[in-house]
Amino acid sequence: MAANLVKTGISGLDAMLYGGVPEGNQVIISGGPGAGKTLLSFEYLYRSAKMGITSVFFALEETPERVLANAKAAFTEFTDIDDLIKSKKLIIDGEDPTTVLRSGSAGGTSQYEFGKVVSDIESLVVSSGAKRIVIDSLSVIDMLVSDPVVYRRSMLALVNNLRRLGVTSFLTAEMANPERRELRFKVEYFVFDDIIVMYEKGEEDKRMLAMEVIKTRGAKHSFVTTPYEITSKGVNVMSAEEMGL
Ligand SMILES: Nc1ncnc2c1ncn2[C@@H]1O[C@H](COP(=O)(O)OP(=O)(O)OP(=O)(O)O)[C@@H](O)[C@H]1O
Numbered sequence: 001m002a003a004n005l006v007k008t009g010i011s012g013l014d015a016m017l018y019g020g021v022p023e024g025n026q027v028i029i030s031g032g033p034g035a036g037k038t039l040l041s042f043e044y045l046y047r048s049a050k051m052g053i054t055s056v057f058f059a060l061e062e063t064p065e066r067v068l069a070n071a072k073a074a075f076t077e078f079t080d081i082d083d084l085i086k087s088k089k090l091i092i093d094g095e096d097p098t099t100v101l102r103s104g105s106a107g108g109t110s111q112y113e114f115g116k117v118v119s120d121i122e123s124l125v126v127s128s129g130a131k132r133i134v135i136d137s138l139s140v141i142d143m144l145v146s147d148p149v150v151y152r153r154s155m156l157a158l159v160n161n162l163r164r165l166g167v168t169s170f171l172t173a174e175m176a177n178p179e180r181r182e183l184r185f186k187v188e189y190f191v192f193d194d195i196i197v198m199y200e201k202g203e204e205d206k207r208m209l210a211m212e213v214i215k216t217r218g219a220k221h222s223f224v225t226t227p228y229e230i231t232s233k234g235v236n237v238m239s240a241e242e243m244g245l
Pocket residue numbers: 031032033034035036037038039040061070073074075174230231232
């Protein structure tokens with residue numbers, strides 16, 4: 001039986017995904033700095049919350065307040081964000097990044113800190129009954145756990161935890177070199193079900209943003225690298241017709 005598809009609600013992205021991401025999948029949103037990973041993930045949860053699905057944004061890189069302020073500044077037409085927060089359909093929480101990093105760099109405590117982040121996320125999902133979550137970003141966890149073997153095990157533990165919880169997650173990850181031909185994934189990313197990459201091609205005074213779906217476990221997807229833009233109405237991924245396909 002084909003998996004149930006979860007609509008991201010992001011204009012153009014569901015078409016690239018032939019309907020959406022399979023329910024319960026763990027999706028990596030990878031890209032360079034400023035590509036829009038945080039905003040895209042925020043919009044995914046905003047759209048879910050509007051459909052009445054409890055959604056949790058867990059911020060590790062910036063404070064929840066800043067994530068909210070940036071999203072409101074970019075998506076000025078999302079006028080009901082505060083209502084969704086008030087009705088607890090949209091929950092924006094997080095761990096103070098400086099505290100997380102400080103204790104992580106102090107040595108032996110990093111594994112404990114990572115475990116604490118994971119259990120905090122889990123408690124929040126369980127207590128709120130969330131079905132969709134975002135963790136922004138995994139790169140912070142990378143900094144938290146210095147031993148590569150421990151890091152891989154931690155990633156696996158995180159993914160298994162999210163699977164057990166049954167949530168459909170977007171997890172953002174910074175890519176050091178977001179060029180197609182340089183595309184290499186860390187070995188631990190292979191435990192995730194889906195990979196979406198957001199490229200930024202800088203050209204003098206004009207920049208081009210484009211999205212590619214690398215894989216979706218359990219469903220088909222487009223192989224076309226597709227331009228997108230960040231607008232006040234949300235992220236807008238070009239349609240096949242607009243691309244002349
Ligand atoms: N008000 C706005 N209007 C249009 N575009 C905006 C607006 N605010 C932000 N952006 C765009 O969104 C980008 C930032 O998006 P976002 O914070 O989601 O990126 P990111 O990939 O998460 O970056 P980082 O790696 O730094 O976390 C900016 O580079 C800018 O191009």
